[in-house]
Amino acid sequence: MSVTQSGRGNVSGYEVVHASREFRTLRRHLGSFAGPAIALFLGWYFLYVIVAAFAPGFMRIRVEGEVNVGLCFGVLQFVSTFVITIVYRRWAQQRFDPQSERLRQRLDARRKP
């Protein structure tokens, strides 16, 4: 709470942190995980959507019994969502959180007189 209510003077403090190497590294790490992950799942999702809309014949090809490509493709969307969730959770716990935590503690220490 102390930081939010301490007025104008600390805003420049945020700028110092914002420009610091540690913060830029933290942000770059987030970007280099989240960026490709988002591109991947959105691309994969819209591939599915476009195939469903414009190539329904492909979706109707049978794989096994009555189970067709469309159903498998759809279920794979679930699988990819679960996989990205698991990978992200592990990455956040092992890579992002420790860095973020270190930076916050340093900031906290600097602000408390």
Next chain:
Amino acid sequence: MTGAGTVAAGVVGTPVVNITIFAFFVIATLVIAVSAAGQNKTTTDYYAGGRAFTGPQNGIAIGGDYLSAASFLGIAGIIALDGYDGFLYSIGFLVGWLLVLLLVAGPLRNTGRYTTADVLDLRLKAVPVRAAAAVSTLTVSLFYLLAQMAGAGGLVSLLLGVRSSQGQDLTVAVVGLLMIFYVLVGGMKGTTWVQIVKAVLLLAGAAVTTIWVLARAGFSLSALLRHAAAASPAGSAVLGPGLLYGVNTASKFNFISLSLALVLGTAGLPHVLMRLYTVPDAREARRSVVWTIWMVGLFYLFTLVLGFGAMWLVGGAQIEAAPGKANSAVPLLAFQLGGTLLLGIVAAVAFATILAVVAGLTITASASFAHDVYAGVLRHGEADPGQEVRVARITAVVIGAVAVAGGIYAKEIDVAFLVALAFAVAASANLPSILYSLFWPRFTARGALWSIYGGLISSVGLIIFSPVVSGQARAAPGAIPSLITDPHINFAFFPLDNPGIVSIPLAFFLGWLGSVTDLHPADPARFAKMQVRALTGIGAERSDRG
């Protein structure tokens, strides 16, 4: 199998049994709401449950908030009538969660207090932006509420044998009263516990029914699909995409528009985002979303089986003839499988679902009005917290009344379809400004206003001038009839039901254009503060437990 006979009479099961199970659920949830409520004197209590929920608790509650009647009744109903195309909804509803997980959950928890307008305010410090964010939150919540109330009317009339129009209207009014009670007495804490209980019941109920259907098909998915296709007049066409959205080029683009709205809408839904403030920190917020994704994903796999199960065991003709149409597919399936008792339980779970979601929406809308409009705009951020909570409570009552009136008007429309419209408005009006304020240094207040109002007006405007509202009094096969049933009134010029494909890119574009042409450039200090807080959590609102 006495199904056909009783359904023709308009009632399924025995109304007395149904009413008893309903009453039991209503009383149980009321007890939960009252006993969990606590004091609810401060704004943090009332809006955020003291920020004392754990990630898993909140994750399940978010699932309970998100898996509305549209998911349980609506999607399964669309699958039961039109096959595979209903599954497309499930996928969009699930995949959209990744955006919440990867970009929004942690940063939003770190930079806001109760509402998304708080986040924009931290970044842009502009009263008009706060007002705009409140307007869009209220609009999205009302759209979503309308959908839930419409579902409630159809469901209860199916179960209690209420055929008369006045009787159905009365039911909607009772739902409205109950939800107002939950919100007034329970606040966020009570509402959350109702959502948790409901989510567990919903998942369990769907799991039991799914296993039951699979057992009837000899635990063979292929056999289930074969039976379903054989029972449908469309034959094996139901197993692939296209029955609903493959009719012509317009319907294909309609489908793409819908898909865009579904995948981007979740990250802009105010009642989901507000739940992120009920946990102590960003890490718990992220953990919540992980739990939600597992729960939602599992649930949508169940609805696939439930939908095809209803197609096979109930049949499209019987579903179309029932009050509530597609929304009644799952209750009818439950009756076919487990008779009166399973029907009563499934229907009560569905009813609890509607109540919990409606309560969540009401608390979000009332927080947005009291915190953003009353305290932020009218009182310039200097309202007495007790007074703010009082305003929130009054707002909840007003919103309840509006929802009842809207629900009475919209009761014939498929709920999944209405919810998809709410997603389109959320993705257009809310998402661009949230993402820009978190990640784009040059974003300005003017950009925010252009983006929010541009997205809001274009999405709602295109819906008004689409076949949803007029011009399609007698629906083509697979299409949904207009709200205005008089065939002489037709002011539709936008060919698609869902506006997302136009309004979402437009809102992003306007946010960019408004910012780069702004004579007052963005303040780098504010962006620095925003990003440092978003990523490290420094200065974030703490939980009551300290």
